[in-house]
């Protein structure tokens with residue numbers, strides 16, 4: 064009982080009415096810190112724990128696919144003093160232990176597999192994939208696939224030439240109508256376009 068009261072005080076539990084309108088789904092058993100923003104169309108399909116704070120906010124972009132048991136930690140305990148428990152330090156007015164590396168940003172169109180932990184200060188760029196069970200300790204570049212502990216890039220989803228062009232096309236900002244009109248863009252398998260093949264993405268996009 065006491066524990067759930069504590070969490071209610073510390074975390075703002077999801078406000079589903081608000082999220083429904085913006086087509087965001089956050090699993091109801093999630094604990095999401097107040098200083099978290101989640102973009103339009105993103106789905107967190109299993110319980111997540113996102114420990115955002117004013118000095119270390121978390122932003123998650125649009126149309127991300129996030130599986131079960133994501134944990135985002137924005138702060139470390141300082142390890143230089145003999146005690147590493149916050150409550151003990153505060154009880155005796157000893158120095159503060161909280162250390163943050165600032166914001167955690169997750170881009171748009173990111174896919175995060177099951178049981179992923181994201182550690183302080185990390186950025187996961189647009190279109191990246193984080194494999195199941197990964198611990199992300201460093202920033203992950205756009206449209207890459209990273210796995211393991213610590214998460215390392217094992218491959219890119221597309222050729223550099225395609226990624227460069229995708230960096231200019233923020234499809235996640237398109238209107239519903241534009242998305243519907245761009246069936247060709249969403250049905251193109253960009254992974255099949257070879258490194259040396261000249262492919263102009265704009266040719267499969269209509270305005």
Ligand SMILES: CC(C)(COP(=O)(O)OP(=O)(O)OC[C@H]1O[C@@H](n2cnc3c(N)ncnc32)[C@H](O)[C@@H]1OP(=O)(O)O)[C@@H](O)C(=O)NCCC(=O)NCCS
Nearest residue numbers: 130131175176177192193194195196197208209210211217
């Ligand atoms: C990351 C992922 C998408 C890669 O899939 P893939 O492109 O088919 O990659 P492969 O299976 O060919 O694996 C490539 C290499 O990475 C390793 N690997 C793949 N996923 C890994 C993971 N999550 N952790 C550690 N290593 C992993 C493979 O063992 C393989 O290593 P090798 O080259 O030494 O043999 C996939 O493995 C994964 O983790 N999917 C998440 C599934 C999930 O959580 N779904 C939740 C519902 S949405």
